[in-house]
Amino acid sequence: MPGALAATTSMVIDDRFTGVAARFFRMFRRRGQGGGALSVYLHGEPVVDVWAGWAAPDRRWRGDTIALSYSTGKGVAATVANRLIESGELALDAPVATYWPEFAANGKGYITIQDVLSHRAGLQRIRGLLPDAHELLDHDRVAAAIAASAPDPMRLRASGYHAITFGTLIAEIAQRATGRDFRDVLRTELAESLGDNDFWFGVPEHQRDRVATLGPRLGIARIPMDTLIAPFAAVRQVRSARGAVYDGWADMTTGPLPYDAMMPGWNGTFTARALGKMYGALANDGQLGHRRLLNPETAAAIARMPANSRYDYVLGAAPQFARGYHRAIVGTKLTRRAFGHFGLGGSGGIAIPTLGLSIGFVTNHLGSIPTSVADTRLPFLAASAQRAAMAAAETAPVADRYAEAG
Numbered sequence: 169m170p171g172a173l174a175a176t177t178s179m180v181i182d183d184r185f186t187g188v189a190a191r192f193f194r195m196f197r198r199r200g201q202g203g204g205a206l207s208v209y210l211h212g213e214p215v216v217d218v219w220a221g222w223a224a225p226d227r228r229w230r231g232d233t234i235a236l237s238y239s240t241g242k243g244v245a246a247t248v249a250n251r252l253i254e255s256g257e258l259a260l261d262a263p264v265a266t267y268w269p270e271f272a273a274n275g276k277g278y279i280t281i282q283d284v285l286s287h288r289a290g291l292q293r294i295r296g297l298l299p300d301a302h303e304l305l306d307h308d309r310v311a312a313a314i315a316a317s318a319p320d321p322m323r324l325r326a327s328g329y330h331a332i333t334f335g336t337l338i339a340e341i342a343q344r345a346t347g348r349d350f351r352d353v354l355r356t357e358l359a360e361s362l363g364d365n366d367f368w369f370g371v372p373e374h375q376r377d378r379v380a381t382l383g384p385r386l387g388i389a390r391i392p393m394d395t396l397i398a399p400f401a402a403v404r405q406v407r408s409a410r411g412a413v414y415d416g417w418a419d420m421t422t423g424p425l426p427y428d429a430m431m432p433g434w435n436g437t438f439t440a441r442a443l444g445k446m447y448g449a450l451a452n453d454g455q456l457g458h459r460r461l462l463n464p465e466t467a468a469a470i471a472r473m474p475a476n477s478r479y480d481y482v483l484g485a486a487p488q489f490a491r492g493y494h495r496a497i498v499g500t501k502l503t504r505r506a507f508g509h510f511g512l513g514g515s516g517g518i519a520i521p522t523l524g525l526s527i528g529f530v531t532n533h534l535g536s537i538p539t540s541v542a543d544t545r546l547p548f549l550a551a552s553a554q555r556a557a558m559a560a561a562e563t564a565p566v567a568d569r570y571a572e573a574g
Contacts, residue, residue, distance in 0.1 A: 180215070205229065205233065205439060206219075209444050217441055239511045244354075251462065263277060292331065335435075364441065369429075376427060436511075444517070446461070472490075493507045498547055
């Protein structure tokens with residue numbers, strides 16, 4: 169049933185994508201699997217909008233349930249930045265200090281907007297940045313501390329994933345360039361452009377009954393993240409990763425504190441539908457239905473996803489960042505045909521421009537049994553959606569002939 173999305177009380181399952189929906193529903197058959205939502209757009213139109221499972225032990229997942237989605241928010245913040253670049257309020261190659269003069273301290277005067285979007289600013293360190301961990305939920309304090317700090321010289325050799333600081337950098341740059349609070353910029357540049365208000369960095373009190381409860385505790389093989397990393401802190405690569413997070417961060421994120429903060433690097437709270445719409449526009453020359461998010465030239469520049477590094481000195485891998493997104497894993501492969509942003513625990517969004525296809529997925533059940541940090545749900549849902557879209561493309565000319573005959 170292609171066409172306009174029905175009210176959030178009604179699900180959407182296009183006949184061509186029933187296999188995708190079935191795969192999703194199998195993920196949330198038991199209460200212990202938590203809940204989630206999936207949104208798929210094809211050529212700017214919704215073809216899947218489904219949800220299942222439990223938002224909390226005593227509450228079913230609904231069409232309007234929102235979930236904190238960790239680094240998924242980086243892609244959302246990046247889209248705002250790309251909107252500002254397109255409008256001329258930011259310039260991709262301009263030094264950050266052009267908009268944020270204090271940022272030039274400690275040899276950072278030549279770091280550009282493009283460096284920040286590509287995780288090559290060398291400012292990933294958050295551990296020890298402020299004396300009190302709770303201050304790390306204060307945007308202004310974190311921004312001021314970053315502006316005063318020196319960059320990691322490794323930035324000249326490779327990208328270094330800014331796990332927590334990326335969103336602070338983007339938000340502060342946007343605020344300095346526009347003179348407005350980042351949440352207001354988010355509303356005008358993204359929510360109003362797409363006709364969807366469910367992009368939250370910090371959730372107002374009157375919306376919190378919609379928030380899904382996260383679990384289980386973040387870790388690998390039931391070992392908390394901080395405990396796992398600590399013994400290897402002397403290893404250079406692990407030391408870089410450890411510096412990008414701080415003690416207690418993982419436990420802090422699953423409680424109520426994140427919903428009072430604005431930390432666009434990790435506390436984005438969304439519906440799958442909102443993510444599906446945003447990436448749907450990015451996959452469709454910048455347009456979703458009758459709404460234009462970006463012009464075709466900007467969308468094409470994002471979709472090209474040039475490789476900026478074969479190695480990331482924080483992650484120890486090569487996701488290849490550009491314009492604030494990374495190449496996406498579809499099925500078992502990191503592919504140049506897709507980009508987006510995954511979030512710790514499994515949520516994320518993907519655009520596949522060659523098919524005009526997008527996938528948005530959110531869940532409150534973090535990861536899988538071996539690790540709550542990540543899993544394969546989104547990559548395999550994306551692979552299933554990709555197969556369905558390819559099959560739809562193959563049959564489209566026949567369908568068109570029937571339509572003309574009718």
